[in-house]
Amino acid sequence: MEPSSRSTFSVGLAESDRDLQGVLALQRASRAPTQDGFVTVEHTLDILRAMHAVAPSVVARDPEGLVVGYALAMTEEARALLPILEPMFALVERLPPAALSARPGARWYVMGQIAVAPAYRGRGVFDALYAEHRARYRERFDLVITEVATRNARSMRAHQRVGFRTVTTYRDATDEWALIAWDWPDAFTGLASMLE
Numbered sequence: 128m129e130p131s132s133r134s135t136f137s138v139g140l141a142e143s144d145r146d147l148q149g150v151l152a153l154q155r156a157s158r159a160p161t162q163d164g165f166v167t168v169e170h171t172l173d174i175l176r177a178m179h180a181v182a183p184s185v186v187a188r189d190p191e192g193l194v195v196g197y198a199l200a201m202t203e204e205a206r207a208l209l210p211i212l213e214p215m216f217a218l219v220e221r222l223p224p225a226a227l228s229a230r231p232g233a234r235w236y237v238m239g240q241i242a243v244a245p246a247y248r249g250r251g252v253f254d255a256l257y258a259e260h261r262a263r264y265r266e267r268f269d270l271v272i273t274e275v276a277t278r279n280a281r282s283m284r285a286h287q288r289v290g291f292r293t294v295t296t297y298r299d300a301t302d303e304w305a306l307i308a309w310d311w312p313d314a315f316t317g318l319a320s321m322l323e
Contacts, residue, residue, distance in 0.1 A: 136195055136252060138259045140183040147175040149194025150186065157242040170199075170209070170240075178205045182236065182267075185259045187243070187252045195247045198256040200264065201239035212237070214299055215274050218306060226294050228310045233269040235308070241273075241282075257289045261311050270310045276302045 141147055151172060170178075178184065181204050187196035201209075206216045215237070219227070227233060238260065243252045260271060275282045277296060283305065291307040298304070 135250070136187045136189055136247060136255075138185060138187045138196075138252075138255045140259075140263060141175075141179055141186045141197070142183075144172070144176075145192075146186050146188075146194055147172055147179065149188075150175060150184065150197045150199070153194055153197060153242050153244055154240070156244070174208050175199075177208050178239070181205050182264070184239075185256050185263065187247070187256060189247075196241075196243040196252040196256055198241040198260055199239035200260065201237040203236070206237075209239070212239070215304070215306065218295070218297060219272060222294065227272070227308050228270050230269060230310075230312075233310070234267065235270045235272050236264065236268050238271050238273040253285050254289060257309070265311055269312070270308050272306065272308045274304045274306050277305050278302065 141150065151170065154170065175184070178199065178201055182200040182202050184197055184199040186194050189195045201212070203216065206212065219235070224231065224233065227235060241253065241256060264271070272294075273286070273291070275286060277283065286307055289309060291309045294306045294308050296303060296305050
């Protein structure tokens, strides 16, 4: 049965191994590039557990409690868990602070990956995942950073719609990446009105 409205899902923090295993299942299903986007990095249950211990990720669940979307939280404390992301963390550290935020000393973390199940795309899940990230982490952080392959046009558009802006682009051995940031105090008003 196709979901018909936003009421067909709920959003909150990952709470159990069942949620983390749902993340992994959706991640595997989202690896192949399609017109709807793709994910690049593969996680394991142990890595997700370790990330969750520092900062739980946000998931969307269907009425039966199955994960239909996720947005992984990855703080600097968890960066060693995924060495493939080290170049991104190093790039962020090399940037002048004003490139990320006009506020001096802005606190940031990385949204490690986001994916939405095909049947739930275009139904507000992506925006709801990010709204929940902000609601859960705004006391600890001022902005969220992520990177998107520039060839992943759908993901780039979705992130811009939420309020992300491109900080810089770079190329590594696998792809060209846009390092993007969402500075919450300046961007949340637009997203909040979209979700009402």
